[in-house]
Amino acid sequence: MDDIDRKIISFLSADARRSLADIGGNVNLSPSSVNERIRRLTAQGTIRRFTVELDPAAMGLETLVYVWIALHEDADESAFRRYAAAQAAILECHHVTGRWSYLVKIRVGSPPEIEGFLADLKAQKFLGRSETVIALSSPVAGALVQKDNS
Amino acid sequence: MDDIDRKIISFLSADARRSLADIGGNVNLSPSSVNERIRRLTAQGTIRRFTVELDPAAMGLETLVYVWIALHEDADESAFRRYAAAQAAILECHHVTGRWSYLVKIRVGSPPEIEGFLADLKAQKFLGRSETVIALSSPVAGALVQKDNS
């Protein structure tokens, strides 16, 4: 991982379809050398995948919500993790320090859908207490990328 | 936005380098038709960009942190938004409902670096109160994609 690798990653982040020749011109390397570096970065997992960033509104996911969760005291924690991974609406789920045990980030079409999400969590007996925080606007939005289901 | 568009987006999400012919074979369309649809999805902004998903550890960003922020009472809110957008460590910044005004998601190399981040926020006179939450592990991690600085 040298400086050239970082530059290549930066170029690919901005536009993953730029040609090897184009990238090579910017880092003073031949197309095949750039190709070899990308191949290596991908093979060793530094680059996880080539993907597309999507517009949440166009995907019908305009409402961004964070839910703090304290698990029900006899909830199966690994079952909860599997549940979280399988739910399409759950973009992130983190085990966190502080008063709550999990922080879950979800995207839904509109605020009323939050209720169904919480109801399902409750029906699965995972939920102890929770606190819901809705994002009103996002000065820094974060990329919307579909979950990796591999 | 029909069902074929959604399938194409799903294929591109999993691997944005798949050939038009390959995708076309899976959705029963000719390569040029697939190309036309991707071109349209990109032009209308549904696909924002082609990019790469990165391994946080390989990028030296193993520590994921959420910071709740209540702005200093005479902080310039739009200046804060510009600051947030410019900070490389800030992956997301949302104006939220509830007791706090902003929720900020950052990634740093290690926990000690959080202190510097908070100190800078304070030095800029943005910070009223704050509460820091560290992610211990992430059952559903969320894609790491470099910020779009366009």
Next chain:
DNA sequence: CGTGAAATCGACCGTAG
């Protein structure tokens, strides 16, 4: 890491439904 050849791919056209 660079060069050059070969295979593959994507961009563009006219045309058709």
Next chain:
DNA sequence: CTACGGTCGATTTCACG
């Protein structure tokens, strides 16, 4: 308005120096 097939230039890829 969207899909198709064919052509051409560009791009990736591979063996070799």
